Structure formats: structure tokens, C-alpha cells
Amino acid sequence: ATLDEVKERGELNCGVVTGLAGFGAPDANGVWEGFDVSVCRAVAAAVLGDPTAVNFVPTTGQTRFTALASGEIDLLARNTTWTFSRDTDLKFDFAGVNYYDGQGFIVPTELGVSSAKDLDGATVCIQTGTTTELNLADFFRNNNISYEPVPVETNAEAQQQYLAGACDAYTTDASGLAATRATFENPADHVILPEIISKEPLGPLVRHGDNEWGDIVRWTLNALIAAEEYGVTSANVNELAAAPGTNPEVNRLLGTEGELGAMIGLENDWAKNAIAAGGNYGEIFEKNIGENTPIGLARGLNAQWTNGGLIYAPPFR
Amino acid sequence: MSDTHAQTVSYVRETMLPEAEPPVGNRGALLWVRENLFSGWLNILLTLVSLYVIWWALAHTMPWVFRGIWNAGSLSECREIRDATLPEGTSAACWAVLSDRWQQLMFGFYPRELYWRPVLALVIFLAAIAPVLFSHMPRKALWLTAASPFVMFWLLWGGSVWFPVSVALGFALGWAAWRALAPLAGTLIASIVAVALPVVYWLYSAGTLARELDQAMPLSIEYVPSQDFGGFMLSFIIGIAGIILSLPLGILLALGRQSDLFIINKISVGFIEIIRGVPLIVWLFTASLLLNYFLPPGTNFDLMLRVIIMVTLFAAAYIAEVVRGGLAALPKGQYEAADALGLDYWKSMRLIILPQALKISIPGIVNTFIGLFKDTTLVVFIGLLDPIGLSNAIRASTEWNGIYWELFVFIGLLFFICCFSMSRYSLYLEKKLQRGHN
Amino acid sequence: MTTTSDAPKAGFRPSQLIYDTRYRSMTIQVIAFIALMLGLSWLVSNTIANLSALGKDFDFGFLGQRAGYDINQRLIDYDSSSSHGRAALVGILNTLLIAVLGCALATVVGVLAGVLRLSKNWLVANLMAVYVEGFRNIPVLLWILLIFALMTEATPQPRDFREGGDASMILGDSVAITNRGVFIPAPAWGNGSMILLIVLVLSLVAVWGWRRYAHKVQEDTGRILPIGWGTLGLLIVPLAVAFLALSATSGRVTQPIYVTGAAEGTSLADFGAAQQGINACAVPYSTESLNLRRALRAEGLRFNVVDVTSAEEAIAAAEEGRCNILSLPASTEAATVPAGAVALSDTIRRGSPVQFESPVLGGFNFEGGLQLRNSLIALWLALSLYTGAFIAENVRGGILSVSKGQTEAAFALGIKPSRTMRLVILPQALRVIIPPMISQYLNLTKNSSLAIAVGYMDVRSTLGGITINQTGKELEGMLLLGLFYLVTSLIISSAMNLYNSRVKLKER
């Protein structure tokens, strides 16, 4: 089973993006950082107790699924949309959603476009090998307007094309658009159009068939989410885990009460380790892509359900 | 019979004429300029056009290059410095990205304190090929050459020394089997055993042996996983490993292609043509997408190793053609003389034919290596972080998002320096061979 | 052949399998064959096991499924509802397109650079050396990226062509160079284009005849006729005359535009203003279609084109209400004009046999005309320049391989330099140049698979990229892809072998 392999190896092989600001990129020291990368670190911490015991495998849009299917990586934590066919036909299991996204468009303000429906005849940059390509085709087809796709290989390339005016609009997940816009020389010259033309629930995924491993990833993610809900942060997690507190759910989560860890084949402090690795969901969000970072994303759909968002962890019991 | 003409005078020169200066306009710099730049209207036109092209290219690039900013932490900082120090609208390169990230471009994510290891490995490599390239080196040095792949492997990846040792043992085993069996059972059986035995050993006992040895006498340096490899180091490793590993295979293929044994010949031809007929990038995708399908369920190894395997197969096909050229260039008499002395096929190949054929082939092999080295940039498409891949990663970081030319100029320059010097070397070799020096 | 083989005296002994030259080779081959088969079956059985473990099957059915993605660069009709198979075909055609274009340009560049590198002009020779070494020693992928980026950065965007922008179209406002590509006039074939074609074929025949005649005259009388000028004249003059004649006779006829749902006597502008959406019926690539679009664009109207196959269908479509504006060939009888349609006061001129539709700046981009996309141009330039550097070296080597003595001998015989080149140098140099040149063509074709770097949709990007990614059929996709490249290169290399065996110099 994957869990045993990971334990034996002492390292988690985690597939990540080759480079997407805020979501996953190596820094000057070669240390991987980002929103998706934090999921890898949390899982490694939960399973191995060490958030640095991760082997990051950069994957491209084209190679990611094969890497996972062939067992080269144990977990793919890279902005990947949960779709029916990927879940069933490609034989993967999505462990949940760590970011609710949707495909949007960015255009120069100068064009005076206020709606994606005005883009008739426009030239649109897209990254190949992603669902955005299919959504885009469907969107324009449904609205009976024409466009010219300009396929590009990477986000960096797309950005360069867009800035040079080789395409009128750039479409990708709205989070990516925001992240990209943030790095522009003059962000104010570009608007993100209001239309979100697709649902893009992004989440980590594992191979179909190894349910134990799937559970671990799923519940690690849920633990991060639940931690935010219950106010467990990287700052206070050690303190809370030292002794049982008043909230039984927190106690179960942090392993001071009950045997949840054993049920998924891990140590009892698994969730504590996961949270300690990079903080709870909210902390991860704020640190990597939140409003105080250059990316500057608002929580929006990704707020806790208690705040009117969609982020919702099932109960820990 | 000489009905010599009356006017024919016999003539003897009394004093020899001294050497005279050529007429003005036929000497010195003036002559050079006239002959090389302005001889005829077409040439004048060409000269003017060329001068314009050169001026235009330099005028557009040089200010950008030389006004470049070397000290900044991010692109926006660069832009600030530029706006502050230079008049508005001038462009300036932001070389700061290189001073910030050059280690990554060279070594990928290899731990900084261990940079000496790849550097040492390169030195060992250069030392190891010296006896191959320069024939006057002592023959004993070839032992170093034989050992160097294992040493380099160990230096680069680290880990227990016993792993490369136990792999090397396999070769020793094959050789020993051959030596033992050849006189007893004939070369055919001996060679089959010599091939089969190491394979069985590697499959079933090499790993265990290495582990046992490691437990008995742990001797290891820090292990660095393949994921940390990147940049030019990655290009070099893939290129060099490809050439070294493909050489034996390429020689076998070349021999196979020369053979009159129908099936062997056709297998070799088929292999060579199939490999050469399909672009490397397709083979790389095969390595990353398909190789796992072809191996027993559950096997799974490094993407880098898979790439090296594919590159090796790819290079082998090209090397085979180069070596075949070398074999074909040998006169038939060499084969016959070897036969007449009673040398068998393998001995005559090893002692007579291959030493000569390979020597002729070295320029071709160097050229193949240059091609391979350049082609290593294609691994970016399967997610390995070669220099181009790293430039993508660097551009994805928040500091350097949006930078472009500086990285590519740097990468291009480095490639140019490496490839150009190698191609000069192979040219020199070719010239030397043409002079037929022994 | 009759051979009475010396029969083995002691019958067959197993040791003969190893020691007898006759059997030994058999033994080796059988062993090799068995090893090969074992290896193959090992691979196949692994694959089968792996596929079944993943729950996948080996099946080419995906080629018939809906592709779902769009391809901008296509030589045949394709949209997102076409099948994966058709997407693959589009990719194959794109690969072949870039290969053919690339080989042609690489040859031109290579020959030019190779010849210039031998130039007596020091500056030119060294400039070419810099070009050759620069391109040969830097990976082609880097060149593709650099040239693509250069083109994106250095050329204006369509927006700059608007009022107040700093870019303008060239060549009489017919060509626009933008960072999305170069827009050039597209030819539209009108009435009489058939005649032009016939004239062209006839002039080709005439050129052939002229060359034969010139050859014969030279053989018989020794007179040398101007073959080059004759060829040029024969190609150009009849075509030009036919073109002018056709334009003069049929180009004058005007024809009305019919619209439905408008009052008699409205102008096109008024009609457009009144109408919600304009749907124009036209036969694709016809003069009528071109003229109609031109007229509508001239008024600045936005419209959809409804493709029909004939004038009859256009009328039927108008009656069904699928379109509300149409232009019919002048030969259409007035009686058949759709019920309720009126002729607009604007009438349009029927065009000459070939007309060019110039690109005009539309809402976001240039519209009409032919777009040579930047990705295509960048890939084309990069591959050609890269391969050209190698070809230049071949050409230089080829010319140098013809010894100076050959030129001198020809000169000493009084043959003029230009004829020396054609009669003596080139025939010899070509033998040396062409074989390596063909393998460079092969390399270029294979390198075109780097199209992925600039988003040019070649076969690797469609079949070997998006299709594989969407369907998860790596094995099948890669197999087809490999097969395509293999067949292409086998064809090219067999052409080379054919050439080699044809031109081999006769030796003692």
C-alpha cells in the first residue's frame, strides 16, 4: 500500500506545478513554497511527522496524470480541477477541494471590454493540456461568438504574450489571473472580467483503489480546514495538544482524546503535526495567496462556511 | 633536328634582379581593404550592407547590455533603480537575476555546501577521457576511465559507496566468467554466460549485497535525490551519461549492422532506424509517460534515470552510425590480416578493428555529444529542471516574474561557449586525422 | 549454382552447433531471435499487466470521440466538435506544412549563407561565420523561444494600428505585421479563374516545349537561345494578358445585393442600422462572397456569414430566413430571386478572376485576409535559420570539395564564369551537398515537434499532447505519433538513398 511505501521510504513523493506564483515555486534556495506545496508538507507531517520529508516532483500539465498513475508520485497537489472523467475514467480519487476556483478572463482596461460576451473575435491565450481549453471552447460555442485561441505552454509564457498584446485576453483560473496580475508592472491597467465561465474545484488527488491512502490525504486536508474553524493555529497547536481542552472536537482532532489517528493508520498526533507544519487552512491561505501577499486573493468562496464560504470540513468523530 | 628559328637568341642573365616592392595600391593595408572589402560594386554593396547590419544590431543591444543593473533583489527593484538612474524610456538589462540565481542555473537545487561534488565529478570526467582523446597518455590510465563512471555516480548522488561498488562487481563478474569459460567452452557460450550472469546478479543479488556490505561497513556520503539536480549540471549529466553509456551499445549496434548474420543485421538496422526516425522529444515523452507500462508492475524509478535510459538508446543509434563510418573506412586488408593470423572475431575486433575505427570516429562522437548536449534542453517538456526549465521556475517566483531576455541570453551564452569549444576541438581532431598522423 | 557440398562424414554432432561455421551462425541467430522475442514478449506482457492494473484498455476508439478543443491554425475544416482523429489530421497537416516551409526557407538561407561564407568580402564572410556558429552551437529550442519572444516584443499589436497608434500597414494598406502574425491579402477565386488556371497550365507546357526546342536548336546549330528569359516571359506574359483581358470583359458587370425584410431603395447603411443581426449567405471563396463581405465591411457593419454551397441553396436559405442578405451571380435569373427580397440600391461590381481580400482592422484584430500566425512564423524562422546554418556548412563543404583545378580547367577552355558554375561546379558540388542536406531536412522535420514551445498545433501538440491528456490514451497516442514520424523519415531517407545511388560518380 502507498502508506507503507511512504513510511518505508521516509519521504513523500509529491507532484507539484513547475512554477506558479503563490501556489508552488522554488525560492532562491530551492525550497518549494506555495499554497499547494503546503498540502504536501501537511501530509508529510501527518504521515512521517516531518514536514520537510517531501520529494517535490515538478509536473507539467501533460505529465502530471501519468506521473500519478504510474506511481511516480504518491500525491498530486497541483492546481488540478476535479472533474467527472478524471475521477472515473482516468482512475483517480480527489481528496477534497482546497481551492474553489473558476475560469475567468483578464483584459487590458484600454480595450473597454466589460463582459466576456463582448469578446467576439478576440484572441485569447490559454494554457494547453488543461480543462480551461475545453471550457473556453464550450463558452464561446454556447454564446455563438467566435474567438481565436493562442495556446501556450506555461503561465509565464502566457503572461508574456498577453502583456505584449499578442492576445486580447488571457483566460485561466481566476486565482491564477489574480496572481499573474499582481506581478504586472501596472496592475491597474488590467481588469478581470466578472464572468466566471466554469467551476474549478481544485484539490489534491491520489490514485484510485488505495482507499487508506486516500483517506489520509482527505482527512489531512479536512484537519487543516477544521483547525481554522476551531481556532487551532500553528501558534497554539502545541499548547492545545499538550493536554485535553474544553472542546471535545479539538481534542479528538489533536489526538488528546480518542484514537482517530490509529483508525487511519497514523500516530495520534498526526493532525497536530499537519497543522504545525504550516498552520491551519486560513494561515496557509493568508501566507501564500492572501490579501497581504503580492498575489492578493480575497477569501471569497474559500471562506469558511461559517463566514459564508464553501470551505467545510466534515465532523471529526 | 633543330630547325631553330633565326630570331631565337640564346640569352643568359648576368645579374639577378632583386625583389621589388609591388606598385602602390598593391600592397599593405590598402591592398587588403581593396581586395577584401571593395573589389567590385557587388562587394562594395555587400560591405555597406554588412556594416549597416552590424551597426544596427550593436546599437540596439549594447546599451541594453552595458547599462544593465547587477544589484537588485527583484525585478521591480530593478525597474525602480532603472527609473531612478537612467533617463526615462531607456531600457536596461536586469542582470541582478543572474547574481541572485546563478547557482540554481548551474546546479539546480543541489545543496550548496556540496557543490564541490559535481565539480569534482566533472574534473574526474575530464581526467578520465584524457587517455581516450590523447593517444600518448599511458594505457594504464584507461583503468581510471573504466572506474570513473562509478566514482562520478557516487559523487553526484552520494549515499553508500557499496551500491556503485556492487554494480561494478557485476561487470567484473561477467569478465571473470568470460575469462574462465572462453578456453573451456568456446567464445559463444562464454559470451552468453558473460552477459547473462551479471544481469541475473544485478537483478537478484546486487541490492542485497550492497545492503549487507553497508551494514558490515557503513561508508557513505550525504545522499542527494535526483529531484535536486537541475540547471547546466543536469544537462551535462544527461549528455555525458548518454554518451558514455551509449558508446558500448552503439559499437555493438554498429557491429551488428556490419554483420552478415541476417537476423542480427536486421535487428540492428531496425533499432537504429526506428530510434533515429522519431524525434527525441517523442522518446522523452515515452520515457515519462510510457516506460512504466513496459516494466514489471510495481517497478518505478527516477524520471531522470528514465530520461538517461532513453537518451542512451537515442545516442546509441547515432553513435552506431558514426562507428559504422569508422568501420567502413578501414581497409578490408585489416580484417583479412587479422583472420590470417588466426585471431577470432571478437579478438580481431577488440585488438585490431575497433581501436582503429574508434579513433577515426572520435570527431563524429564529439559532434554527436554536442547535439545531445543541446538536445538535453528538451527535458523541460517533461518537467525536469534543465536551464530552460529553471528559467521558467525563476520566472514563476514573485520576485522575478516577468523577466525574460536576461535569463535566455545567459543560458544561450553558456551553451554557446560549451558547444563552440567542443566543436573546435572536433574540428582540430578531424584535421589531425586527415594529416594521417600516427 | 551447382555445389556438391562435402557431406559431413560422421553425421550431425551437437558440438557442430558451436564449432561448425555453417551451423554456428544459425545458432547465434536463433539465440538472438529468441532473446529478441523473449524481450518483446516481456515488454508486451508487462504492458498488458500494467494496463489491466490501471483498468485501461488498448483501443483506438478515442480517435472517433469529440475532441472538444479548438485549434487556431488549421488547413482543413475543424472545430471543437470534431473528433480526435480529425484533430490529429489537422496536426499532421500542420507538421507537414511547417516541414515543407521550413525546408524551403532553410535551403535558401543555407545556400545563401554557405556561398556568402566563401565570399572574398572579409566582412561578409565573417558575418556569415558568426551566423553559422551562433546557430549551430545554441539549442534550437532556445532559438525558437528567443525568436518567438523577439517577434512578440518587437512587432506592434493590432491596437497600435488604430487612430493615434504608431503602426501602420504596409504595401498599400494590404499587409499588416502585428505580434499576432502577419496579415496578408487572401486570394479569392472569381469567375474566369478556371481560364487563368488553364492559361497557366498551357504556359507551363509552353515552357517545357521552349526548353526542348532551345536544346534541340543548340544541338543542331550550336546557337544558344535565352532559356531563362524565355521561360520567364512565357510564364508571365500570357497570364498577365489573360488576367487583364478577363478583368476588362467580365470585371465591369455589376450585380445587385438582395436583402429580405427591407423596403425598396434603402441603402446598405440604413439596412444595417435597422437590422438586429446581419446574416449573409455566400458560397465560401467565391467572388460574390468576397464582394459581399467587402461591401458590409466598408459600411462598418458586423455580420455572420452563413456558408452555402450554391446560389440555389442561398436562395432557399434566404426564404427560410436563415439569412437576410445575399449576393447572387449575375447570371441568376431575376425570377428566381427569393420571395420578399429586394435589390438594394447599392450594387457591387463583379470582380476580376482573382481578387485579393485585404485584411482590415476589426473589433479586436485584423479581419479578412490570410493570417500567418506568429507561432508559425517564429517556428518557421527558427527552424529554418537553425537548419540553414547546418546547410550552409554543407554547401560550403560541397563547393570547396570541387577542386580549384575544375574552375581553372573550365576557364582555360574559355567557358564563362556563370556557365562554369552551372556546367561544371554545381553538378559536382550538388552530389556532395544534397545527401547531407536531405538529412538536414529530416532533422528539421523532427525538430518541428518543438512546436509545443510556441503553441503551434502540430501533430505532437494535438495527437501527442492535448488528445493524450484529455483521453488518457498515452500508449495508443504515442504509438500513432511515433509511427507518423517514422514513416515520414523513412520516406525522406529513401529519397536520399535513391538520389545517392543515381548520382554516384563512376570510379575504376
Add this chain to the structure above:
Amino acid sequence: MQVSDEVAIEISNMNKWYGSFHVLRDIDLTVYQGERIVICGPSGSGKSTLIRCINRLEEHQSGRIVVDGTELSSDLKNIDKIRSEVGMCFQHFNLFPHLTILENCTLAPIWVRKTPKREAEEIAMHFLEKVKIPDQAHKYPGQLSGGQQQRVAIARSLCMKPRIMLFDEPTSALDPEMIKEVLDTMIELAEEGMTMLCVTHEMGFARQVANRVIFMDQGQIVEQNEPEAFFNSPQSDRTKLFLSQILGH
């Protein structure tokens, strides 16, 4: 073997430099119609250069060269005229390897003299018979021996019906057996009265056919004389030294 009074080649005061190297110094030489001149001298003395200046394969920098009444200048027409009147045979034959023997011989007549092909072939066959290899006409140069190739080269020049023939060491790249074949052909030619300038070290040939032997050294004509006188009583020391070397060898 008649020598007329008509001047075939007149070279006066001619100088040539390669860069700053003075390779031909003040050459004065008059060749009459029907003369057969042998030029000899040590290697590097400028023999080939002199010969090659006569049909402008090399350009001279000062002095005059008049061939058959036409002065060699940079005027292209004159050059063409002179080249089609002067045939030349090279040390390494320089046959065109991609053309058959017959095509080699007819190429220049067809393209320079504008002779009809059939006629050119007849002429070519005539001269091929003269050099005794008519049966090789449809082979390629690569299929012939060196001696045969040199004879083809001579036939090729003759097909242009030149008034003057230049030979630059025509036998020095040949095996001994083949030298004779070629010399025989040249002797035959000489006997027909062709004006010939021949750089060669075949002293037998010089004695047999030459009217005059010219000895060159350091770019100058050092001595010239009738063959008998030249070989038997050389005047200059250099000539003596040279002859002693060449005959002693």
C-alpha cells in the same frame, strides 16, 4: 616543324606579385608561331605562374602580355578571346568527373564555340583517335588510368582548335609507364607544328622537340638557348647546378 616569323606571344617587362612576394620579375619573352618552348627551373621559381599568366588564370600587375595580337587586360572580351585560342593542360588533368570523356571534349566547343553537338562529337572523336583512346569515349574519367586521363585532357584542349598549347608539368603526376604514352602524344602534336609552351623536367622530351629551353629561377628568366646548347654547355652557374641535380638524379 616550321617556325614562322609571326609572333604568337609577346611578353614584355612583365611583373607579378603575390601580396608583397615578387614572384615574376621583369619577364621578357617572345614566342613565334610554331615554336616549341620548354621551361624548366627549380620548384617555386615561377614557371607555373608564368604559364598561367598567359591565359590570365593569374593576373599580372605590370608589363604587357600580347597573345596573338590581343593584349591581355582586364577587358573580359579579350580574356575570353585569348582563352579560346590558348589550350592548357594541367598537372592533375582536371577532367570533369561528372561528364563522360566525350562530354568533356565537347563541352567547350558547344558552349564557347557554339558548335552543333553532332559536329562537336565528330571533332572530339577525331582528337580522341589522335590520342589513341576512341574506345573510351563513353566512360567516365574515374574509370581511366592516369595516362589515359592526361591524353583526354590534351584531346579536350585540342577540340577547341587552339593556336597555342600550354602544358604545366603534364607528366609529373603519372607513373613511369604512363609518362611515355603522354609524351608520345605531345611529340606527335609538336610534329604537326603546334605552338607549345611546356613546363616539364623531361629532358628527353626537351631534346627531342623543343626549339628553345628556358631556365627560370627566382621569378626570372636566367638562361635560354637551343636544347643542345642548353644541355651541353650551360652558361650560368645556376643552370649548371640545376642540370647537375636533375640529370644526376
Add this chain to the structure above:
Amino acid sequence: MQVSDEVAIEISNMNKWYGSFHVLRDIDLTVYQGERIVICGPSGSGKSTLIRCINRLEEHQSGRIVVDGTELSSDLKNIDKIRSEVGMCFQHFNLFPHLTILENCTLAPIWVRKTPKREAEEIAMHFLEKVKIPDQAHKYPGQLSGGQQQRVAIARSLCMKPRIMLFDEPTSALDPEMIKEVLDTMIELAEEGMTMLCVTHEMGFARQVANRVIFMDQGQIVEQNEPEAFFNSPQSDRTKLFLSQILGH
């Protein structure tokens, strides 16, 4: 120069074809130990092929060849045995250019006979002295003249201590001065009683050392006889014709 009764080579009824071209026809030949046989005949008559069949550089298709009691068949062991007993010298020497003279000579003893290196070198030096070039031992073949190279080739064969030596036109690629060196070496060898088969047109050599001269034409042995008889009173017309050509030349 003793000839024993022992048979060294026995060829009976041997035939060989190249494709459908019948190159050797019904060859019958017995060579006794210590005999020195010279084979001559016009070009293409199959002399080389015959020689090469004896050590199986070419395969014969019918008939028997027995060398030193071992029949040549497709059995590898026999072939190896015979090759190490039969030395061969080629027209173009075929020395190994990447090895020194000494290495050329010790190669086969070391790798075929498994002689220790030192011993092999001693043997090699012995034979190099015999062919009179011990001082060249550490040079490379490319640095030697043709005659010296051919003598090295002979020494190389001798180092395998062969009982029979085959020579295929050993002097025909040499300049006249060098031919003598090589022939002297061969004569010396003959005087020591080596069994020799030699394809050559050096009639002087044949007269001096051969026991028997064999004349071949069109793949057949046309005539054989002692040298004196062969040269002075040839029987067959072909032989006469051939001899008249070769001696008249």
C-alpha cells in the same frame, strides 16, 4: 633445401564459385613439406583465390583441401588450427597501423598461442633481426618504407612459427629498389627449408628458389614444372604466350 615425402598441402578436385562465376576449376595440387612453389598466370586467373582458399580466407565449395593432415571444413577448430600453422603475406602488407612493429609481431603469439609477453617479444626480435630491421621495432608501420613494411609483415607471420608460408604478390606494390630487400628475405627463408607458396611474377626469384612453377589460367592449373623446364620449354600455348609477354616486358 630438402624436400621431404611428407605431404604439407593436398588439394584435390577443388572448385570455387563467386556467385555463378566459376573462379577455380578442379584444382588438384599436392605440396610436400619443404617445397617452394611459385604460382603465376595472367591477372584474374584465380591465383590469389587459390592461395586464400588454403587458409580459408575464402571458402571453397567442393573438393578437399587438407593442410598438414587437417581437412579444411567449416569446423572452426580446424580452421583455427590451420590458420595458426599457415602464415600469409599480402600484397599491401596489411600491417596494423595503430600498433608498433613489435606489437604487430607479438600480437598473434600472445593472443592466439598464449605465449607470455616477454617470450613473445624475444621471438619477435629474433625474427625482426632475421629480416634485418630490429632497430625499427618501436616505430609505427606508417614510419617505415614499403620494403621495410613488407619485411615486417613476413616477420609477423614467422612469429607464429608457421609450417607453411603463403605469399600473394608480396613485391608488386613496391618500388623497384625495395623489391630486392624483400626478395632477399624470402630467399633466405626458402633456404631454411620453409614450405612456401608464392604468387609472384618475379621470374628471377622463381628460377632461384622454386622447386616447381605452376601456371594458372581461367581458374585452372594449366601447366606445372620445374623452373628451368618451365621457362625454357613451356608446353602449352598459353604458357608460351604468357611468358613471352612477361619476359618481353
